[in-house]
Amino acid sequence: MVLNPVISKLAGKLVVLASASPRRLEILRNAGLRFEVVPSWFKETLDKSLFKAPHEYAVETAKQKALEVARRMPFKHLKTPDIVIGADTIVTVDGMILEKPVDKDDAYRMLSSLSGKSHSVFTGVAIVLCHEKENDEVDYQLFAFYEETKVKFADLSENMLWEYINSGEPMDKAGGYGIQALGGMLVEYVHGDFLNVVGFPLNHFCKQLDLIYNHGAFSSEQETSPGSSSHNGTHASPTILTQSSPDTPAQSGHSNGSSAKHNPSAGQTRHTQSSPSASPVHKVKKNDGESEVGESSWTLVNSLSKHTDDRQAELVDSENAASLMTSRGPAMELNVTEHEGGEPRKEDLQRITELMDGFKASKALFTASKMCVFDLLQSRPGLDAAQVAEEIKASVKGTECLLEACESLGLLKSKERKCQKPVYENSGLASRFLLSDAPFSLQGYIQHCDKTVWPLFSHLEDAVREGSNQHEKAFGKKSKDMFQDTFYNSLDVKLRFMNAMHSIAKVTGQAVATAFDLSSFKTACDLGGCTGAMAYEFTKSYPGLSVTVFDLPAVVEMSEHFHPLRTDNRVSFVAGDFFNDDLPKADLYILARILHDWPDEKVHVLLSRVADACTPGCGLLLSEIFLDEDRGGPSRGLLQALSMSDGKQRSAAEYGLLLESHGFITAHIRHTDNLLDAMLCIKA
Numbered sequence: 001m002v003l004n005p006v007i008s009k010l011a012g013k014l015v016v017l018a019s020a021s022p023r024r025l026e027i028l029r030n031a032g033l034r035f036e037v038v039p040s041w042f043k044e045t046l047d048k049s050l051f052k053a054p055h056e057y058a059v060e061t062a063k064q065k066a067l068e069v070a071r072r073m074p075f076k077h078l079k080t081p082d083i084v085i086g087a088d089t090i091v092t093v094d095g096m097i098l099e100k101p102v103d104k105d106d107a108y109r110m111l112s113s114l115s116g117k118s119h120s121v122f123t124g125v126a127i128v129l130c131h132e133k134e135n136d137e138v139d140y141q142l143f144a145f146y147e148e149t150k151v152k153f154a155d156l157s158e159n160m161l162w163e164y165i166n167s168g169e170p171m172d173k174a175g176g177y178g179i180q181a182l183g184g185m186l187v188e189y190v191h192g193d194f195l196n197v198v199g200f201p202l203n204h205f206c207k208q209l210d211l212i213y214n215h216g217a218f219s220s221e222q223e224t225s226p227g228s229s230s231h232n233g234t235h236a237s238p239t240i241l242t243q244s245s246p247d248t249p250a251q252s253g254h255s256n257g258s259s260a261k262h263n264p265s266a267g268q269t270r271h272t273q274s275s276p277s278a279s280p281v282h283k284v285k286k287n288d289g290e291s292e293v294g295e296s297s298w299t300l301v302n303s304l305s306k307h308t309d310d311r312q313a314e315l316v317d318s319e320n321a322a323s324l325m326t327s328r329g330p331a332m333e334l335n336v337t338e339h340e341g342g343e344p345r346k347e348d349l350q351r352i353t354e355l356m357d358g359f360k361a362s363k364a365l366f367t368a369s370k371m372c373v374f375d376l377l378q379s380r381p382g383l384d385a386a387q388v389a390e391e392i393k394a395s396v397k398g399t400e401c402l403l404e405a406c407e408s409l410g411l412l413k414s415k416e417r418k419c420q421k422p423v424y425e426n427s428g429l430a431s432r433f434l435l436s437d438a439p440f441s442l443q444g445y446i447q448h449c450d451k452t453v454w455p456l457f458s459h460l461e462d463a464v465r466e467g468s469n470q471h472e473k474a475f476g477k478k479s480k481d482m483f484q485d486t487f488y489n490s491l492d493v494k495l496r497f498m499n500a501m502h503s504i505a506k507v508t509g510q511a512v513a514t515a516f517d518l519s520s521f522k523t524a525c526d527l528g529g530c531t532g533a534m535a536y537e538f539t540k541s542y543p544g545l546s547v548t549v550f551d552l553p554a555v556v557e558m559s560e561h562f563h564p565l566r567t568d569n570r571v572s573f574v575a576g577d578f579f580n581d582d583l584p585k586a587d588l589y590i591l592a593r594i595l596h597d598w599p600d601e602k603v604h605v606l607l608s609r610v611a612d613a614c615t616p617g618c619g620l621l622l623s624e625i626f627l628d629e630d631r632g633g634p635s636r637g638l639l640q641a642l643s644m645s646d647g648k649q650r651s652a653a654e655y656g657l658l659l660e661s662h663g664f665i666t667a668h669i670r671h672t673d674n675l676l677d678a679m680l681c682i683k684a
């Protein structure tokens with residue numbers, strides 16, 4: 001079996017599948033490959049009109065998915081993979097490229113265009129070999145190919161179509177069908193590799209690996225003349241690209257001889273050796289009919305230092321690096337190389353110092369917020385330290401230190417006044433997030449961190465030793481039920497907690513509400529929706545949607561406090577406990593920052609109750625911080641886990657499995673550029 005010799009070659013190597021597709025994971029796992037899963041953050045938004053043929057689009061998307069993970073891992077996971085595999089499956093009919101449907105109507109459009117017709121399924125596959133060099137640079141050697149399979153659908157009746165669509169199965173599959181499941185009923189015949197339709201052409205992949213590892217087809221040391229052929233007849237048509245300037249990353253080439261696509265975010269790209277004219281696509285006889293075997297090719301993507309600074313990392317692919325840098329925060333890179341003399345590098349010391357002083361910075365922010373420094377300077381900009389001290393009833397010395405510290409953190413700006421005393425005003429950051437009446441005010445959350453999270457973290461060592469929440473040491477009493485006992489048994493604590501949730505929902509609401517097109521849903525129920533801030537964002541984004549906020553009585557009775565001038569009657573509040581009381585009926589259930597509060601067993605109870613309330617086709621929108629699949633980040637989520645509550649931080653795949661066990665099929669996953677990620681599931 002071709003794969004076995006290859007598998008032995010891969011033993012001990014860090015193999016990464018850059019895909020969230022459960023089908024691809026299953027195909028490769030069943031084939032005995034051992035690998036890590038790191039879903040790609042590459043947004044599949046390449047302009048299809050730039051590609052001469054549909055398979056080129058699939059190959060380029062697969063390349064970008066794999067390269068994004070290969071480039072991200074040294075910074076985010078502090079490890080360089082040996083081989084990264086990316087794939088993209090598309091369905092084509094009548095010249096149209098069909099990807100995953102955005103909603104049920106889109107699925108109907110796709111399936112009715114396939115009814116009674118023969119169509120093609122292309123899967124582009126990219127294999128990125130990462131070669132670490134002495135100077136810590138990394139060479140990316142990129143192999144790419146595609147496989148085509150022909151599929152013929154039977155004539156589909158309207159009833160059959162809608163019955164299939166309402167099963168929910170189409171939502172996370174290209175072309176809106178899954179040949180390996182219910183969708184098999186729609187198919188009259190298949191010509192070519194069946195697994196290629198499911199999402200991964202295993203046989204062609206094996207041949208490619210065999211070419212790479214057993215026939216030495218390519219290595220970064222080896223010069224390969226364009227057009228040389230390998231043992232199995234597939235031509236290698238290398239396109240060697242170098243950067244046109246030190247900080248402009250190269251763009252991977254294309255196997256079919258077309259010039260490398262200009263990557264607007266990477267500036268001009270210059271070929272040093274253009275690939276030969278378009279290599280012929282090979283037709284190979286398959287046991288059950290003919291299918292095209294796409295060209296295999298390799299490209300040496302430019303060397304990129306593992307210690308590339310953030311700016312260059314950001315240039316690597318600005319579109320993705322930007323979302324990487326913003327949605328997940330700056331890459332945590334720890335340069336640990338030593339200078340010749342052995343003394344530590346400035347950047348390393350700076351990084352370690354930042355970590356050591358982090359708590360002081362947090363406390364400075366919390367204190368200035370608590371003492372209303374930002375609100376004061378918003379209404380009266382240009383005060384000096386003595387004037388601020390007088391207003392906030394504090395010492396001049398202490399106020400001077402606090403204002404200088406806040407300026408060093410970018411929260412304030414100062415300018416000299418004629419008597420040489422600096423006067424202060426808010427920075428843009430403070431004006432956007434730190435004023436009590438700012439649209440995205442985080443003041444509520446900051447007070448929650450200061451009064452609730454900070455005391456808990458003061459007992460972190462005990463929490464780590466005991467593996468349990470330190471509520472009793474921090475607040476003098478045990479907490480059986482985190483919400484009932486902790487946050488809702490005294491008015492000021494309850495208001496502070498609700499303020500915190502309100503501020504997070506205000507900042508993240510629009511990004512979550514618009515992560516997917518939810519316009520097909522008419523009613524939603526926001527479980528644990530607290531003050532309704534998220535609900536209002538949903539009704540603002542979808543004029544046809546009404547939202548019921550379902551939360552504990554102690555919460556609902558306070559909702560007026562947050563929306564005194566309630567103008568939108570499409571948001572209503574119903575009091576109840578989602579673990580015990582009947583859930584309001586809706587065709588979309590929202591779980592925003594809820595599941596991470598609970599252990600798996602409680603999550604199963606809740607999801608089982610939601611599933612019982614759902615009819616097939618109902619939506620479930622989950623919004624959380626999705627950990628990377630190897631739990632290498634984002635630190636925001638992993639640091640939150642240190643509060644040692646009964647809850648758990650999870651990756652998208654972990655949430656997907658929990659949801660799938662209650663009949664919710666993951667249709668879409670979105671890493672927003674905001675604090676929360678989102679997943680849309682459909683009830684089967």
Ligand SMILES: Cc1cn([C@H]2C[C@H](O)[C@@H](COP(=O)(O)OP(=O)(O)OP(=O)(O)O)O2)c(=O)[nH]c1=O
Nearest residue numbers: 019020021088089173174177178179197198199
């Ligand atoms: C046509 C067809 C597609 N599919 C699936 C395979 C892919 O998972 C999906 C195509 O979407 P892709 O974008 O290729 O893959 P994905 O979004 O699932 O995962 P990722 O982008 O992270 O790699 O459709 C089937 O499962 N059965 C089928 O018959």
